[in-house]
Amino acid sequence: METNLTINGTEQRLDLDPRTTLLDALRHHLGLTGSKKGCDHGQCGACTVMVNGRRINACLTLVCMHDGDEVTTIEGLGQPGNLSPLQEAFVNEDGFQCGYCTPGQICSATAMLKEISDGWPSHVTDDLDGKAKLTAEEISERMSGNLCRCSAYPNIVEAIRKAAGENT
């Protein structure tokens, strides 16, 4: 099934089995293995990518549903030697161990910080109108769709706080 979409700024024309998920299109057909398959069920967040700026689980959506969309994967956020502030902070704060959930964490955090700056509240936000404060509780709540079995959670929280601090 023919699908035209933009991935990390590059236009891609795909003609794949209609059952192909966005995740498998990236991993099996485009060589973009930065997006990880942890569960294939939308339960772990390892495959998190951004579609038109919003974070989604790439395993839960078929690639043919994304004709005309703009997809950003971890490969689009930075490269070794040219890390994004979040990627840099994850390295410095040891926000990972095995590294398998990490691209998903970083894509998720990138979009999450945008959600906060856009004024989206979360379950733990006190003030529904103002901009949420970047407390550990706020970050943990918003990052709980991304599992990490090595459990770098405290370091992930620190990394996000540090990176966000640099930006503001």
Place this chain on the structure above:
Amino acid sequence: MTEQFKMDAPATARRLDDMAQGLVGAPLDRPEGPLKVTGTATYANEWQVRGMVHGVMVRAPDNSGRVVLANCDAVEKMPGVLAVIQDDRLLRNPAQGTANKAPIQGPQHAAYLGQLIAVVVAEGFEQARHAAQSLQVQLENGEVMPVDPATAAVEPQEAKTLDQGDLDGAMKDAAFSVDVTYTTPSHSSSPMEPHASIASWQGDDLTLRGSYQMLKYNRNELSDALGIHPDRLRILSPYVGGGFGSKLGIAPEAVAAAIAAKKVGRPVSVALQRPQVYEATMRRSETTQRVRLAADAEGRLTGLGHDARVSNLPGETFAEPVLQASYFLYAGENRKMSMELARVHRLCAGSVRAPGEAVGVTVFEGAMDELAVQIGMDPVELRRRNIPEKDPESGKEFSSRRFLEALDSGAETFGWANRPGVKERREGEWLIGYGMASAARVNVLMESQARVTLTPEGRARVETDMTDIGTGTYAILGQIAGDMLGLPRDAVDVVLGDTTLPPASGSGGSWGAASSGTSVYLACEAIRKQLAERLEVDENDLTLKDGMATFDNQARSLSDILNGDQIAKLGHVLPGDTSEAVRQATFGAYFAEVAVHAASGETRVRRMHGTFAAGRILNAKTARSQCLGGMTFGIGIALTEEMAFDPRDGHVANHNLAEYHIPVNADVPQLTVDLLEERDDWANPLQAKGIGELGICGAAAAITNAIYNATGVRVRDYPATLDKVIAGM
């Protein structure tokens, strides 16, 4: 040239303390970090292998009977399908850690529900998945099999039995005594990367790109399973997306990929689906544990008993070593230990992070808390009073043991002195409690080899088939080599995870860092000697730093000394007499503050602190991260993790990450960790001990003891889910 060293006597030189480069111990970033955060580290199922096709495995729908693939012919004709394979060599279950040979094989008979009995190969992944789902598996002449460990036939584990003194008498005469039975459920390692292998043959030679922890053993296990010579097999695992024991031994997908690749004549990738990871890799056995404690009026233990029942599949010898730390953690003259293994048709039981202590110390520490409450004594003080002078069974000395300091320092850091009385503190709807527990884990040295090459340019290359499963191997091996050879960290390249390199200990049992680190140390020491020979000085008088050698008031660069040559040495460490001469273990203490909701019984961990002593810390950053991970496993054990088995057929009812509840970010507060300064000369020449599992060994008890402190409810059936807590409130 090989520098072989057997650990027969304490290594008192402590040479790493004298090295000028100052890398070992420093909290350096992981060198592979930039690859991991950009998605460019290559995990098993990510190699771009030309012509690769996809295999999907198929499971047995029940736990007994002869396997019949009813519609095999029709499935073989489905679009894209290349083969439906039910080869005799497929594994019944993964190999146990360090097995070094194939586990039980044969897909013709089902032994447990979820056993992987066939693989379907197709051009496209979607085609293979659909075809695998379409395959109708029938089981003929199945019988009703035991699946409940409480009622299944048991085998006593004689080697684990101990009967010293008279525990019954001690219990009768005790001023205070506790006789309690706890249960813990099965746990799943649940690494984020599902087990996956890509197999490709070049003639009779096989390359397997897999996700494995112990390549030296895995190569022998896989070649044994396939019936090929190990020399024909190369395994590559440079990056492993988490293991936690589940990738210690070769697993069904590797054998299936190898057989399939041979059959279809193309490289084949087989990745387990997440439910298959839960159903067909490894579980930690559930346990039933009876703990008896007898104490005098001052809270000194006069006797202790620990009896456990665990389970496994028929034919598997592994029995969760629940008693492992109970033999040495506390004093008490009269001691009784026993263990029995129930035979059940559930998936294989094997190593899950800290087999034994993860649940054994946890339960024992719950019982110790019960004793402290009964005596009316500070739980920290109860433990302080019962630290044995020597190993209470063998009379051997301990090697280094900063257990007392960990208890005191941890209590101080946490603010233990402010702990509330039972049911004393309430904040709105939340009941607040403090709890603590000791940490203990045996320490082991394993045979390991590494080659270090000092290049003419004055760079070093470390090569070994050791793995980094998130533990920090890339970081610490580079730090050790850098210190010993006087090179900045970025002048050392570390190459891991390839069986063509010298065989290492592998990652498991917390022995990887110390064992493989020692092999690197030995190789570097041999290089230092050769440099000293060239300079005609005593090696001990040689100071190496930043690529320069300083000696006799002279300084020369390494590249100048090498003069175009390179020096390559193989370091080879073997465990020796120090393993038996003393009791070696790591110790620590956990402290937790919980809030339990007065209406729902829901528990939130508000604060948690761990203080640990594990010999020399090789990298303060990665060591701390290991402890964070262990403590978080403890939060899971305490509150949420439980494999649920269907009582009718033993299948895993919650075989996915939405129903098997590992802690999420919001479940884990900003944990704190202190690592005590320590050197263990008996352990190895690095004076380092294992730290990968210490953080889990008792952690859950700190939380459940805190729940008791908050609510007065003692949950003896892990995990302490809200239904169990509220029932007691």
